[in-house]
Amino acid sequence: MPFSTSTYALPLDYHLWRPPPEPDKPPLPYRSGFQFTARRVKPPPPFLAEYTDLPTGPFSRFLKEARFPDDNFLRTTTLVDYCLSTSSKPLPCELLEETAAFEVIREISVRDGSGRGGSQVFTCRRQGWKESLVAKVYDPLYYPFADEDFPCFPNDVVAKAEHDFCLETAAYYQLDKKFGGSLIPKFHGSWLLKVPLKHRHRFVGFVLLEHLDGVPLNTLSPKRYTQEERLRVLAQTMEAEVELRFAGVMHEDIAPRNVICSGKDLSAKDLQVKIIDFNFVTIFPLLGDPAPCASELLPESPIEWFWGGWPGEMEEWVPEEWGTLEWNQWLKDTWGGSSRFKLVQEEHLTGVAEAVNNV
Incomplete structure (x- = not known):
């Protein structure tokens, strides 16, 4: 309190x-x-x-x-x-x-x-x-x-x-x-x-x-995985967060303890992540705001949602040597041509970056 x-x-x-x-x-x-x-x-x-x-x-x-x-x-x-x-x-x-x-x-x-x-x-x-x-x-x-x-x-x-x-x-x-x-x-x-x-x-x-047949991400050591594998599980987690928000629920506690991987092999073709623990969430419709999916065709792109900063409690899965420039470039490389999410205009990203820097 x-x-x-x-x-x-x-x-x-x-x-x-x-x-x-x-x-x-x-x-x-x-x-x-x-x-x-x-x-x-x-x-x-x-x-x-x-x-x-x-x-x-x-x-x-x-x-x-x-x-x-x-x-x-x-x-x-x-x-x-x-x-x-x-x-x-x-x-x-x-x-x-x-x-x-x-x-x-x-x-x-x-x-x-x-x-x-x-x-x-x-x-x-x-x-x-x-x-x-x-x-x-x-x-x-x-x-x-x-x-x-x-x-x-x-x-x-x-x-x-x-x-x-x-x-x-x-x-x-x-x-x-x-x-x-x-x-x-x-x-x-x-x-x-x-x-x-x-x-x-x-x-x-x-x-x-x-009962999920998988392993909590917090039981895996990022140092035992390649950069590609780490970024893969990070990307799936970020996409899941964006999709849940599009459906009307902001998770508010995305962290390795709340991410379940389908297995320890993060290079597996069928790798999946699932999100658990919903007792800190914001549910838009309960608060009078419709879920974005009620009026929009596609979710916001992870590029826009995570531009300028990675998910706070997922930091250990981000390459240690990366800064904002490397992170933003990876966002564009990963989702820049995706038809699964909204297209993001370059000039909009500039505005988002300025807002992040001014916080």
């Missing part, structure tokens, strides 16, 4: 707060062999950050009455008690008819504590299905209670987890029909499971996704 301490009235004991002991907090249940039943749902829209104006009607009243406790409550409660206090007023999702039984097969990112986003990710088997799937679970009980940037302040973990669930669902609804199974994992719906806590139950949301 970014703010300026010069304009924010800090409580006198703000520096004394630490996450309290949690003697009643159960171990993470999402381990190999864990079995559960879930019901498919359609969550409400996201409601934090730029989406705060989206909730209306009953959902808006629900948020005002059942969510966003004051800071004093968060500073004097435990995660267990906070999650229990909201269990009687679960997130109002539209209940669908589909139910299914699942079993956790392998843990991908199942951890408790600080230093991570909070969601739990694992592969699972759906009863009656042959292929394995990936579940991404938004359980507030295992989100970090201390704010990552301001550890003396408690996080509203319930609001954060529910917003992540709603936002990632909305992103997949926006993108799945066009790109599910190609540029992103195929979406298999949003679900609720019941988790016991102190002789009661609470509902936890998760999204169900295609």
Whole structure:
């Protein structure tokens, strides 16, 4: 929660707060062999950050009455008690008819504590299905209670987890029909499971996704690949980002950890990359702006989108000796004659470069 301490009235004991002991907090249940039943749902829209104006009607009243406790409550409660206090007023999702039984097969990112986003990710088997799937679970009980940037302040973990669930669902609804199974994992719906806590139950949301047969880019060392191979995976990632934006979703977190390659051989003819992790995205239609594809025939060229600077967190895949001139020349060589994207006029690139230099 970014703010300026010069304009924010800090409580006198703000520096004394630490996450309290949690003697009643159960171990993470999402381990190999864990079995559960879930019901498919359609969550409400996201409601934090730029989406705060989206909730209306009953959902808006629900948020005002059942969510966003004051800071004093968060500073004097435990995660267990906070999650229990909201269990009687679960997130109002539209209940669908589909139910299914699942079993956790392998843990991908199942951890408790600080230093991570909070969601739990694992592969699972759906009863009656042959292929394995990936579940991404938004359980507030295992989100970090201390704010990552301001550890003396408690996080509203319930609001954060529910917003992540709603936002990632909305992103997949926006993108799945066009790109599910190609540029992103195929979406298999949003679900609720019941988790016991102190002789009661609470509902936890998760999204169900295609299990990608590939390797995360952040597990590969750029130094082990040729310049051509590095630029190839970089080009595919940039094209995917531009295509997703054209369909109405700005990813906002393109990084090696969120890029899945179809294999370790980056020279393979059938190399593909897919983009994952949509809980930081901007979804244009939700904010009143139509997706560019609604009125335009072709996406913007990567030349225009990345002119003057490469994707920030992909820098290690850019040749070390390159500067802006080499980068811009590669953009033109790669997409200058492409019919897949809009044509870019040279004089426009000059204007873009000047704007970048003046930032």
